[in-house]
Amino acid sequence: MSSTRIGFIGMGLMGVPMSTRLLEAGFAVTVWNRNADKCQPLAERGARVAGSIAELCANVDVIMTCVSNTEAVSEILFGEQGIADSAREGQVLIDFSSIAPDATREMASRCKEEHGLDWIDAPVSGGVAGAEQGTLAIMAGGDTELVERVRPLLEPLSQRVTHMGPVGSGQATKICNQMLVSCNVLVMAEVMALAEQSGVDASRIPEALKGGFADSIPLQLTGPKMAARDFDEIKWHVKTLLKDLDMANALAKANGSAIPMAGLGAELMRLHGSKGYLEQDPATLVKLFSDRS
């Protein structure tokens, strides 16, 4: 499988370290990005830079994509000179983007029926650090045999690739992940403000709860920033959590499922975003519940 030729589309914050790790693992990697300048770091490490998506598709066995949202995936697939125009029967597309499960299922059906292209949705969790260190969690949706076949390609990126079900299941699982994270960060903001109002030294809460039932990575990373009102370092964005909670609401609505906690979470996240915090770190959520600066 190490002779498999990989194409990687999307040289963003995640795509650069992910394709770098694939290169370093010995795979032949061809990259493409709308703004070609961003391919330069990969070229320096030995990647082939394709001049077009068509050129990329012609030279690879597996096409990987990692872009920012559903619209961007759709454009790369079905836009002018997109993947769909160039894909060959038997090629496999692995989409690492975090996008809507229903759109994923529709695009995957169309790719298979019209172009013979197989689809695996494989959204990741773990951020830029996880991408650089190859410690991402990958939630995969797609045909079982196909997922097993591409597993060796994913090993440089993750020791934890979990197959969640048919196409779209990876995206639905990522939404579940984001529901848990977003609601937890909102409750943390409530907790920090309430603790301060109650005379508690809130800066000690992450330490006091460490290792217990209430603990989480966000409590240890974002909790201290909330307590200290330290918002300078932006590690992730309010707008990402809002986007994911809105996808959760759309999925729940489509399924006839009720998600009251995550539904309220979306509205609180929107309220916070509407006050100018969309591009800020979620640590700023404490300001929704406290006037202290």
Added chain:
Amino acid sequence: MSSTRIGFIGMGLMGVPMSTRLLEAGFAVTVWNRNADKCQPLAERGARVAGSIAELCANVDVIMTCVSNTEAVSEILFGEQGIADSAREGQVLIDFSSIAPDATREMASRCKEEHGLDWIDAPVSGGVAGAEQGTLAIMAGGDTELVERVRPLLEPLSQRVTHMGPVGSGQATKICNQMLVSCNVLVMAEVMALAEQSGVDASRIPEALKGGFADSIPLQLTGPKMAARDFDEIKWHVKTLLKDLDMANALAKANGSAIPMAGLGAELMRLHGSKGYLEQDPATLVKLFSDRS
């Protein structure tokens, strides 16, 4: 400090293993319980069993309490033949119970002013297993010098005693802990039901999210039970989470703080409890969002 004589009131699920560990650490321990039968296991390990609270108070330097709620603490303190009738100036009370912070502050003031008794609120997290293994987290509220003075007494119970602020701060911190845990378990229930409705193999979610931003001890312990609808083993109770969320609401109301997520959490927990699940494991919360059995 190992010559300190300890009195322990409340031989419940937590009190028995906690007082046992103090005995095994070499402290002289006198125990009392309303139903004296429950003192038997401690007597067999060498504890003195007091015939009354007065007898206990007369023979110890530090009085520890671990009972079920605010009313029970009040009764032990100020009820007929309670601690207040027998306490001596300079004795210290350490209350491990999880009770209301405002009631704690009122009772502590009254104890100090009328009886010279010092108070430390020291609610614990970690459950029966933590009590047995001495790995509880203790969230302490009280005078700084006093908390440092009793720290050696707490070592057999916990390597993590965090001083959170003045009297009542330990209880407020425990409420914060429970807000995070309860809301997280509710969102887990939403996630499990939504995942199933979306064609995801929900039983793989705890494994898929393990070690990531969405992970927590409840996701690993309670998540699999939700996915499998396995409710036979009752490790904790819906009624406890409801009690704690109601205490969170009372504290927030008293402070003028808003806690919308935990407020909705309380109502959802009450709704679930009203359907007959108060004495059941919180894993049953998945039934609030899914008819599957």
